[in-house]
Amino acid sequence: MREIVLEKPGSITVVGAESPRREPGQALVRLRAGGICGSDLAAYRGTSPLVGYPLVLGHELLVDVLESPERPELEGRRAVIEPLVSCGYCRACRIGRYNCCANLKVLGVQTGGGFRETNTVDVRRLHPVPDGMPDESAVLAEPTTIAYHAVQRSQAEAGQVALVFGAGTVGLLIAQILARGRGCRVLVADLDSWRLGVAGSLGATPLPEDPVRAVVEATGGEMADVVFEATGSAACTRMTTDLVAHAGRIVLIGWNQGAVAVDTVTLMRKEVDLLGSRNSAGAFPYVLRLLEDGVVDPKPLITHRFDFAEIGSALSLLDQGSENALKILINGT
Numbered sequence: 001m002r003e004i005v006l007e008k009p010g011s012i013t014v015v016g017a018e019s020p021r022r023e024p025g026q027a028l029v030r031l032r033a034g035g036i037c038g039s040d041l042a043a044y045r046g047t048s049p050l051v052g053y054p055l056v057l058g059h060e061l062l063v064d065v066l067e068s069p070e071r072p073e074l075e076g077r078r079a080v081i082e083p084l085v086s087c088g089y090c091r092a093c094r095i096g097r098y099n100c101c102a103n104l105k106v107l108g109v110q111t112g113g114g115f116r117e118t119n120t121v122d123v124r125r126l127h128p129v130p131d132g133m134p135d136e137s138a139v140l141a142e143p144t145t146i147a148y149h150a151v152q153r154s155q156a157e158a159g160q161v162a163l164v165f166g167a168g169t170v171g172l173l174i175a176q177i178l179a180r181g182r183g184c185r186v187l188v189a190d191l192d193s194w195r196l197g198v199a200g201s202l203g204a205t206p207l208p209e210d211p212v213r214a215v216v217e218a219t220g221g222e223m224a225d226v227v228f229e230a231t232g233s234a235a236c237t238r239m240t241t242d243l244v245a246h247a248g249r250i251v252l253i254g255w256n257q258g259a260v261a262v263d264t265v266t267l268m269r270k271e272v273d274l275l276g277s278r279n280s281a282g283a284f285p286y287v288l289r290l291l292e293d294g295v296v297d298p299k300p301l302i303t304h305r306f307d308f309a310e311i312g313s314a315l316s317l318l319d320q321g322s323e324n325a326l327k328i329l330i331n332g333t
Contacts, residue, residue: 002333004115004311007054009046012312019118026120027068031332032078033139035060036314037169038232039109044315047257050109057311058115059083059108062129062139062332071123078129080141081114081121082284083107099149099279106279115311117333127284130292137291139329140173140298144287146253147173149280151182154226154251158183161219163211163243164204166230167195169301169327170253174228175204180295184226187211187218189236194324198300215243222246228253234260241266249273304328 001019006012022028040057042048061081065074086093086101093101105111114121129138147170156162162178164171167190178184180203188199189207196206207214215224223245229237232254240250241263250272267274290296303326306314314328 001117002308003056003117004058004308005054006043006057009044009053012044012057012315014309014311017116020116020120022067022120025070025123027071027074027123027126028066028118029063029079029081029121029126030066030118031058031061031114031116031308032064033062033135033332034058034115034330035139035143036311036318036328036330037143041315041318043109044319048109050106052110055108056112056115057108058113059106060139060142061107061114062135062141063114063119063121065126066118068123068126071126074123074126074128078135078138079126080129080138080284080288081107082125082127082145083114083142084125084279085111097281099281104279115308115330117308127288130288133288133292136302136329137298138288140169140301140327141284141287141291143169143327144173144291144296144298145280145283146170146277147177148283148287148290150174150228150230150251150253150277151177152283153275153277154228154249156182156184156226159185160225161185161187161215162226162228163187163189163215163224164228164230165189165233165236165240166254167192167199167206168230171228171230172199172202172301172326173296173298174230174253175199176202176296177290179203181290185218187215187224195326198326201300202297211239212242219245224248226251230254232256238262241270241272244270244272246270247272249275251275251277253277298327301327302329305331307331308333
C-alpha cells in the first residue's frame with residue numbers, strides 16, 4: 001500500500017505503508033480520485049500555519065467503498081468524504097456549526113489525509129455518489145461545498161448583483177451557484193485574463209482592471225448587494241468596503257496571510273454585514289444534487305490530471321503558476 005507524504009516544504013514522496021485496519025464505525029475505502037487546491041499548495045510552500053510535517057495530503061476525495069458493515073448499502077459504491085474532524089463538544093459544535101469547531105482538524109491539513117491507496121474513514125463522513133454522476137463531477141464535491149456554504153452565508157437573492165473577487169476554483173464555483181442557482185447577476189474580478197475568460201464562459205461578467213468603475217456602471221452607482229472575497233489578498237479585502245452597497249453583505253472566504261486593516265467607518269456608515277465563511281456544514285447532500293442536476297458544472301475548471309505517483313509534478317505546476325491551471329486531479333490507483 002502506498003501513500004503520498006509531504007516530508008517538509010517542497011519535498012513530497014510516494015512511500016510504502018502498512019495497510020489500514022478497519023475499526024468499528026469505520027469503512028475501508030480505496031482512493032478513486034482526488035483534487036489538490038490552494039491549501040495543499042500552502043502546505044507544499046511551507047506557508048500554512050495549520051500544517052505539521054510530515055503529512056499525508058488529500059482532502060478532496062472520491063473513493064470506492066470496499067467494506068462498510070455499519071452502512072452496508074455503501075459497499076461497492078462510490079462516495080465522497082467530508083474531511084472535517086470536529087470535537088463535538090465546543091460551542092460551535094453544540095449549535096451545529098461544526099465547520100468552525102474550536103478544535104477542528106481537516107484531513108490533509110491538521111491531520112493525515114486521504115492520498116493513500118486504501119484508507120479507513122468514519123462511516124458518518126461518507127456521502128454516496130449518484131450512479132450516473134461522472135467521476136470528474138463527484139471529485140469536486142468538497143470544494144463545491146465551500147462555495148455553497150459561502151453563498152448560503154450571503155443570503156443572496158434572485159436579481160441581486162454579486163461581485164466575486166477571485167476566479168480560482170472556489171470563486172468560479174461561487175459564481176455558478178449564484179448565477180444558476182440563485183438567479184443573481186454575477187461580476188468576477190481577477191488579474192488573470194485567462195481565468196476571467198473561464199468566468200465569462202460560465203455566465204459571469206468578467207471585470208476589467210478597474211473593478212470600481214465596472215461595479216458603478218453595472219449597478220447604476222448603488223454597488224454590489226453582496227461581495228465575496230475569495231483570493232486571500234489584503235488589497236482585495238480592503239477594496240470590498242468600497243464595492244459593497246449600503247446595507248449589503250461581505251463574505252470572506254480567502255485566507256489572508258495576516259491581519260488586514262479594514263475601513264470600519266465605511267462598514268458602519270453603510271451598515272454592512274461582514275461575514276466569515278469556513279468549510280461547510282451539512283452541505284454535501286445538497287451539493288451532490290446541484291452537481292447531478294447540472295446546476296454546477298465543474299468540468300471547465302478541471303485543467304490537468306496526474307497519476308498517483310506524479311503528485312510532485314502536480315504541486316510543482318501549481319507552485320510555478322506558469323500554465324493555465326485551475327483544478328488539478330490526482331488519479332487513484
